[in-house]
Amino acid sequence: MTFARPDHISDPDTLPRMPAWVTSAHAETLEDVAFLSGAALNHLHLVLGREDVPKALLRDRLALRAAAACVAFTGRSERETELRDAVHLLRPGDLPGPAGETCQAWRRAVERPVSIKALGRALPAFEPGQIAAWLDAGKGLPVTRAVMVLEAVLREAPRADVAGLIVADAALAQALGWEHVVPLLAAALKRADLRKQGDDLRLAGHRALISSAVEAVRLSTDLARRAAHLEAVAPKLRAKGAGDAVEMFLTRDAVAPSALPLPDRAARRLCDRLVYLGAVRELTGRDTFRLYGV
Template sequence: MTFARPDHTSHPDMLPRMPVWVISARAETLEDVAFLSGAALNHLHLVLGHADVPQALLRDRLALRAAEACVAFSGRPERAAELRDAVHLLRPGDLPGPAGETYLAWRRVVERPVSIKALGRALPTIEPGQIAAWLDAGQGAPVTRAAMVLEAVLTEAPRSDVPALILADIVLAQALGWDHLMPLLATGLKRAVLRKRGDDLRLACHRALVSSAVEAVRLSTDLVRRATHLKAVAPKLRAKGAGDAVEMFLTRDAFAPSALPLPDRAARRLCDRLVDLGAVRELTGRDTFRLYGV
């Protein structure tokens, strides 16, 4: 289903806050942890229903975090900055490398509504029939279904961390009635957890979703604040194509100036102007090959 949109405009301070007891509770049993994860996911659902939460931008930033976690699982050194470079500084004909491929898979899967076709684009090395079979492996409540899919994929393909986590998040989204995948499990799980099975894996998934839902709510609040400021300064921009550039910044984690719908020099000036206005950030700290994002 599509999130219901309140009629009022959502100021970041108006977004419902995660209940303190969800954050501070120290549950040990599967039943208690499941209760907390349900409360956290329900609260995240309420936050996502607010009109000013930039959904695409939130998903894209969570995709970066999920990719970073998956790359760390594989023992590779790349972190967020290197992942951004691997994707945004690609030249025609270049290959993104293993870490870049992981990031691209997460970005592709959050771009479009959940479907086998969209999953095939994100996971091109897996047959659609296999994807469908794994998605059908889960039964029961949302988190239980996600854990069962995670276990099914990793049992049949032990090195397939990225497909397993993507498909588990897909099942979770479907069970919660979300149109798009929201990357949650990868950012909350530890590498060793992926070797667990049965109730131990379910318990770990519930714990992971408490922490990742809390973080997603915090990030949503931060992005609403940043997006609101960007929209407020947009009328001050005089460059032709600035409006389209602003809309792009509201949908993606980062951009190189060359990706914006302006001539190169005008795009760089626009990015610097937005930085001066406090509306976007330069993300690399470099003098050249810069990347910008809300």
């Protein structure tokens, strides 16, 4: 595996910034909020088109945030740190628990290009035909379509918040021409918003997407910079399998040393080396059962 950055990939610091007027405007009417959400999503669309943005890593990290929001909707206490443990420290035969299942659903939803089959893998409790019918419930422009899908799912299955938000994000991705689900709605909606309907839900959806698009652009810039640094230090790594390990860090929110394609001791040494080089971070603050990520 080669780590040289292609000449046509730009400096991450040149990623376009979200226009200040998108974040500073105080829109109240549905029309004005819809205009701002369209501007924010268009800007995010441009950022996602950049080759220096590690899109799989971005999606996985946004999936974690979406999962944490959905878990909070249920009144559970698990946050991002606990959710990482729930999915990355599972042993063979272990069950992830309700919060871990939510995290796994979001991670599976973003791993593969949008399709009924991929959504069915993320949401095995629902039949493919049902998922297809929900996707077809959305009409009109992208945000309206996504909100209609969310409303359709929750009308038929009022407790299926996770399914509704995943399928709604899938509808948004399809409408915007994105190949994969990009989790946006869950992290910025409030629990009470999920019980709204019609224009009230549309207004909440537009506001949520403004907030989430701004955050996704900020995160894209940060991850592009971190990924560039990891690729820059990668040639210094001598361990056999280091190339595949680096690729894992560039596509996953968190990695346990035991998941790396190296012997245990070599994997831990590689992680320590990457931390020393400032290329990855230890995410748990623990001395054992550590997780690492860009």
